[in-house]
Amino acid sequence: MSELQGLVAIVTGGSSGIGDAIVRRLQALGAEVAALDRHTGRSAPGAFHAICDVSDDASVRAAVGAVLAQFGRLDIVVNNAGIGAQGTVEDNNDDEWHRVWDVNVVGMARVSRAALPALRESPCAAVVNVCSVAATAGLQRRALYSATKGAVLSLTRAMAADHLREGIRVNCVNPGTADTPWISRLLDTAADPAAERAALAARQPHGRLVTADEVAGAVAYLVSPLSGSTTGTSIAVDGGQQAVRLRPLQG
Incomplete structure (x- = not known):
């Protein structure tokens, strides 16, 4: 597979979970991939790694600069880095609202802003933002x-x-509840982790958690030059949670 041969990609939060799966999928399609993350963690063999805190503009610009110094170009940006939050509207204080917003929203703006000059030079530039089914379905x-x-x-x-x-296409992917390290940590805090996992799986019509590789597949489609007429759209990778309503199984 050489669909992305000669192209250079950045994946934020690229050292674990969905980010790591995206790095590996883009590599498999021929791209040179830089995993940007706050921690060294584990990253796919052959990936370029740069320390990056998306809540800090200087850190973001330094990481993007390091990628350009290494490869001389930038064609693809995958804004994957993000953090979770639980609770109703009254359960988080102002500091937590600002912290999560700064990473999940402003962080994507910082990375995109830093990358835009290089993306404008690419013949097939693409940005993919990792969103969530939480954007389109009300979750408790x-x-x-x-x-x-x-x-x-x-x-x-x-x-x-x-x-x-x-010449820059921008799209997003909306995963459902995915089997990632963050979800595993969340389950560990539950009174009954097995029951909570089963409830999360049952919330999605296909009856299981989404895999990181499935999300990576959607990202790969959107960043490919073969998808040159796809922009301004979102792809749900959620087992039907956003759009499908099944009747209960009969006992």
Whole structure:
């Protein structure tokens, strides 16, 4: 597979979970991939790694600069880095609202802003923002998280309009509940982790958690030059949670 041969990609939050799966998928399609993350963690063999805190503009610009120094170009940006939040609208204080918003929304703006000059030079530039089904479906105890992901969906559409005539496509992927390290940590805090996992799986019509590789597959489609007429859209990778309503199974 050489669909992305000769192209250079950045994946934020690229050292674990969905980010790591995206790095590996883009590598498999021929791209040179830089995993940007706050921690060294583990990253795919052969990936370039740069320390990056998306809540800090200087850190973001230094990481993007390091990628350009290494490869001399930039064609693809995957804004994957994000943090979770639980609770109703009254369960998080102002500091937590600002912290999560700064990472999940402003962080994507910082990375995109730093990358735009290089993306304008690419013959096939693409940006993909990792959003969530929380942007399109009301989920219990996810008020703050849902607010940020709703903003990401709107940001994606606005960016697509702003940069289409510069040759830059912008799309997003909306995963359902994915089997990631963050979900595993969340389950560990539950009174009955097995029951909570089963409830999360049952919330999605296909009856299981989404895999990181499935999300990576959607990202790969959107960043590919073969998808040159796809921009300003979102792809749900959620087992039907956003759009499908099944009748209960008969006992």
